[in-house]
Amino acid sequence: MAGRLNRLIDFAPVLIALILALLVASVLLLALNANPLEAYDFMLQGAAGSENALAETLVKATPILFVGIGITIAFRGGMINIGGEGQMIAGALAGVTVALVMGEMRVPPELAKEKGAFDLIIVACSLVGGFLMGALYGGLAGFLKAYFDVNEILSTIMLNQIAVQMMNFLLNGILLDPAEAGFNNIPKTARLVTAAQLPRFSINIDLPRQIGEIQHIELFARTRLHWGLLIAVFLAVIIYIFLWRTSLGYRIRAVGENQRASSYAGINVKRQMMFSMFLAGGFAGLAGVVQVLGLQYRLQTDGSPAGFTGAAGFNGIVAALFGGLNPIGAIPAAAFFGGLLVGAQKMQRELGVPASLITAVNGLIVVFVVSSEIFILQRSKRRVSVAENETPTLNPSPIKREGLASSDDGEEDG
Amino acid sequence: MAENAKQKSDLLPTGHAPINQLAMTGIVKRFPGVLAADGIDFDVKAGEIHALLGENGAGKSTLMKMLYGLYHPDAGQIRINGQETTIRNPQDAIQHGIGMIHQHFMLVPSLTVAENIALGMKSSRGARLDLDVVSGRVLELSEIYNLKVDPDLPIWQLAVGEQQRVEILRALYKGAALLILDEPTAVLTPQEVDGLFRILNQLADDGHGLVFISHKLHEVLEISHRVTVLRDGRRVNSIPTSEATRPKLAEMMVGRPVLLEYDKNPPDPRDERLILDGVSALSNRGTVGLDDVSLRLRGGEIVGIAGVSGNGQQELAQCICGLRPLTAGSVTVDGSDVSNAHPSSLNAIGLSHIPEERMLDGVIKEFSVAENYVLQDHGHPKFTRGKIFMLFHKIREFCRRAIETYEIKTPSTETLVKSLSGGNIQKLVLARELSRDPGVLIAAQPTRGVDIGATEYIHQRLLQERDNGTAILLISEDLDEIRALSDRIAVMYEGRIVGEVENRDVDIEHLGLLMTGGG
Numbered sequence: 045m046a047g048r049l050n051r052l053i054d055f056a057p058v059l060i061a062l063i064l065a066l067l068v069a070s071v072l073l074l075a076l077n078a079n080p081l082e083a084y085d086f087m088l089q090g091a092a093g094s095e096n097a098l099a100e101t102l103v104k105a106t107p108i109l110f111v112g113i114g115i116t117i118a119f120r121g122g123m124i125n126i127g128g129e130g131q132m133i134a135g136a137l138a139g140v141t142v143a144l145v146m147g148e149m150r151v152p153p154e155l156a157k158e159k160g161a162f163d164l165i166i167v168a169c170s171l172v173g174g175f176l177m178g179a180l181y182g183g184l185a186g187f188l189k190a191y192f193d194v195n196e197i198l199s200t201i202m203l204n205q206i207a208v209q210m211m212n213f214l215l216n217g218i219l220l221d222p223a224e225a226g227f228n229n230i231p232k233t234a235r236l237v238t239a240a241q242l243p244r245f246s247i248n249i250d251l252p253r254q255i256g257e258i259q260h261i262e263l264f265a266r267t268r269l270h271w272g273l274l275i276a277v278f279l280a281v282i283i284y285i286f287l288w289r290t291s292l293g294y295r296i297r298a299v300g301e302n303q304r305a306s307s308y309a310g311i312n313v314k315r316q317m318m319f320s321m322f323l324a325g326g327f328a329g330l331a332g333v334v335q336v337l338g339l340q341y342r343l344q345t346d347g348s349p350a351g352f353t354g355a356a357g358f359n360g361i362v363a364a365l366f367g368g369l370n371p372i373g374a375i376p377a378a379a380f381f382g383g384l385l386v387g388a389q390k391m392q393r394e395l396g397v398p399a400s401l402i403t404a405v406n407g408l409i410v411v412f413v414v415s416s417e418i419f420i421l422q423r424s425k426r427r428v429s430v431a432e433n434e435t436p437t438l439n440p441s442p443i444k445r446e447g448l449a450s451s452d453d454g455e456e457d458g
Numbered sequence: 459m460a461e462n463a464k465q466k467s468d469l470l471p472t473g474h475a476p477i478n479q480l481a482m483t484g485i486v487k488r489f490p491g492v493l494a495a496d497g498i499d500f501d502v503k504a505g506e507i508h509a510l511l512g513e514n515g516a517g518k519s520t521l522m523k524m525l526y527g528l529y530h531p532d533a534g535q536i537r538i539n540g541q542e543t544t545i546r547n548p549q550d551a552i553q554h555g556i557g558m559i560h561q562h563f564m565l566v567p568s569l570t571v572a573e574n575i576a577l578g579m580k581s582s583r584g585a586r587l588d589l590d591v592v593s594g595r596v597l598e599l600s601e602i603y604n605l606k607v608d609p610d611l612p613i614w615q616l617a618v619g620e621q622q623r624v625e626i627l628r629a630l631y632k633g634a635a636l637l638i639l640d641e642p643t644a645v646l647t648p649q650e651v652d653g654l655f656r657i658l659n660q661l662a663d664d665g666h667g668l669v670f671i672s673h674k675l676h677e678v679l680e681i682s683h684r685v686t687v688l689r690d691g692r693r694v695n696s697i698p699t700s701e702a703t704r705p706k707l708a709e710m711m712v713g714r715p716v717l718l719e720y721d722k723n724p725p726d727p728r729d730e731r732l733i734l735d736g737v738s739a740l741s742n743r744g745t746v747g748l749d750d751v752s753l754r755l756r757g758g759e760i761v762g763i764a765g766v767s768g769n770g771q772q773e774l775a776q777c778i779c780g781l782r783p784l785t786a787g788s789v790t791v792d793g794s795d796v797s798n799a800h801p802s803s804l805n806a807i808g809l810s811h812i813p814e815e816r817m818l819d820g821v822i823k824e825f826s827v828a829e830n831y832v833l834q835d836h837g838h839p840k841f842t843r844g845k846i847f848m849l850f851h852k853i854r855e856f857c858r859r860a861i862e863t864y865e866i867k868t869p870s871t872e873t874l875v876k877s878l879s880g881g882n883i884q885k886l887v888l889a890r891e892l893s894r895d896p897g898v899l900i901a902a903q904p905t906r907g908v909d910i911g912a913t914e915y916i917h918q919r920l921l922q923e924r925d926n927g928t929a930i931l932l933i934s935e936d937l938d939e940i941r942a943l944s945d946r947i948a949v950m951y952e953g954r955i956v957g958e959v960e961n962r963d964v965d966i967e968h969l970g971l972l973m974t975g976g977g
Contacts, residue, residue: 290846291837302822308813309833310802
């Protein structure tokens with residue numbers, strides 16, 4: 045009984061954090077001479093007020109979810125990956141190159157009669173290429189951490205800068221759209237052929253309206269909703285199983301929780317550190333390549349750091365934390381942040397409040413969620429230390445890494 | 459020591475008034491979900507050494523922390539010399555003449571004795587330091603109480619026993635009439651314990667009241683005048699020490715009769731299973747940690763490693779278990795050379811290790827009991843499908859069996875280990891290590907911080923394992939434990955083995971000398 049209550053109290057802070065963040069944001073809105081209630085109403089409309097709004101929210105959520113899954117793996121492995129942006133770009137560059145090159149290839153005659161088979165191969169190769177390049181880029185930070193003790197927070201931030209400049213260089217050079225060359229020189233690649241694009245999808249529902257009469261509804265028709273979302277949700281489930289049902293995931297989590305006990309148990313700690321960063325980078329890479337294949341159909345940037353990614357590499361971190369460092373939890377969290385971003389645009393249009401306010405809201409949520417994590421940690425520590433033992437012969441528990449531990453509530457079930 | 463000898467209202471040798479009678483009545487302290495103190499009565503008189511005995515979590519420290527102002531009672535009264543008193547914080551406690559010596563010393567190693575004592579006190583000269591005044595007073599006090607300490611030596615140059623004397627001096631300097639000592643012998647050698655006991659007796663003779671917190675029965679019997687036993691936050695009984703015996707006290711602590719001495723089968727040594735030959739290694743600080751250590755263990759025997767902590771015991775265990783690189787020498791387990799082998803390959807050839815720092819090394823606190831049970835074997839074919847998918851129903855089943863066999867108190871196999879008590883965590887580690895059917899077992903401080911009931915059980919299991927032919931290396935700071943279990947005893951000092959004796963003809967004085975580098 046008390047345990048259940050405690051669990052509830054442990055979870056409440058996340059919601060309270062959200063409410064507090066919105067309250068502080070209200071103050072900012074008031075300072076901008078906007079009515080917060082009106083502003084939030086427009087946000088809600090913009091995010092979920094119509095079929096198209098909802099689709100746009102999910103479109104925005106897709107890369108955030110990919111990154112969020114990766115960040116979850118990294119966090120569980122004890123690595124703080126701030127390099128989602130760079131890894132997204134690395135993945136997108138590799139993926140778009142594969143897609144462009146394969147798009148130019150002639151369909152092999154043996155596949156020609158199977159309609160769409162070669163298309164599928166192009167898309168799959170591009171996704172794998174994007175995953176691998178992002179994974180190598182993330183794995184690099186893991187390698188530096190494991191063998192040279194380079195702080196992964198710093199190295200991933202640095203690698204973000206390198207990736208942005210590399211993208212600018214390539215998009216103005218060999219990857220530049222031939223149609224643009226010598227003309228506008230807007231940094232973008234050529235448009236992908238249709239075969240290399242991720243298809244859009246809609247949902248068909250048959251609703252019984254009256255007896256004997258059925259209404260046919262096609263949800264999300266003519267929206268930009270694409271297969272990337274389905275892939276991301278599928279992978280979230282896979283990664284949940286991976287982390288909590290396989291020995292590979294067990295090792296990652298063990299290293300993340302306690303490196304000393306892991307090496308005592310014979311786990312290769314360095315390898316696990318690299319592996320979790322490799323996977324994290326891979327998922328960010330997927331986010332990048334899916335943006336290209338499913339949405340933009342070309343890689344383009346305005347030259348600014350977030351010109352291509354739309355800061356999904358950072359928003360993914362927030363979503364991972366908000367999702368309780370659980371890939372399944374990252375799904376609603378990503379949808380929520382996608383909705384915030386889309387809703388903010390509506391708010392900007394209607395009220396003239398800058399949409400960048402939503403960046404502040406994101407930041408506030410991070411601050412409150414992280415402090416609520418610390419609150420949870422201290423609560424559980426107090427419970428434990430009091431409940432079990434009062435002798436100082438027990439070793440004091442090590443300080444939790446970076447204070448960003450998750451509450452593991454509810455992750456294990458039957 | 460007659461406790462009625464000092465009932466006069468004379469001043470103490472420090473010039474402060476004594477506490478003739480301190481009484482705590484009906485003390486209640488609740489923590490979320492736990493009743494840590496449930497109406498405890500406790501009192502100390504001037505000139506009395508009152509032992510507070512109990513298992514871990516019985517409420518000893520909680521009770522004394524309330525007396526020292528670190529916690530506040532939810533109910534109950536504290537009366538000093540008959541006057542009801544509220545102690546809000548340690549400053550209050552010191553004001554009332556109560557001093558506490560913590561188990562872990564609160565001293566700054568780089569500062570001198572006088573500087574440490576002056577720390578946090580007002581100088582008599584305003585902004586200027588008055589260390590010479592402090593030094594003079596320290597010398598005066600150390601003469602009165604026969605506590606020899608040089609006030610101008612830095613703390614790091616002092617032995618542990620001397621550091622403890624500094625702590626006592628500091629409390630006396632601040633005017634303590636009543637001293638609370640929290641497990642003061644835990645870090646001392648037998649010689650240092652004798653020294654401490656002389657000091658405590660003199661303090662009592664001079665009219666101080668003393669509270670001696672301990673879970674070591676023979677020390678309580680030796681030093682105290684009265685014993686109060688706590689169990690589960692309640693006072694079981696208070697009796698004069700003259701009426702107490704070891705079995706009686708143990709039974710009061712645990713709530714059932716406890717075996718204090720074991721009937722060991724005669725040793726039946728078999729083939730050599732663990733051979734250390736000239737092993738050397740560095741310590742964490744890069745100094746010599748292990749220096750040319752050679753040791754041979756046969757199956758079916760327990761070899762105890764005695765020594766004051768920090769003399770290479772930890773390095774020894776880590777070298778054998780592949781957690782610290784050797785700089786010279788070799789380790790052989792069951793005939794195969796495993797010098798500098800990876801822990802995973804040591805797991806495979808049947809080496810088990812109960813690590814000293816079990817909360818850091820032995821378990822992952824955020825993992826469930828079941829997950830911790832397969833810390834090494836999580837990829838074992840027995841527990842996985844295709845070495846990838848973990849079969850949690852099987853893991854839980856094995857874990858449940860271990861929970862039953864080893865009487866581990868846990869609500870379920872899914873409980874997080876961090877919410878288990880220290881003794882139960884140690885049982886879990888023991889269960890896991892023995893379940894792997896080891897040929898060689900390294901048991902480092904297997905019962906440190908574990909209550910008597912669990913200690914008894916762990917000892918029995920280790921003896922059973924010995925009889926089954928396992929070679930056991932028992933590393934312990936607790937000489938009683940070493941004496942009770944070992945067939946042979948090796949003493950470590952400064953990274954070397956300075957002596958090896960058969961347990962049956964061991965002389966405790968000689969052992970103590972070896973432990974401090976003499977002999």
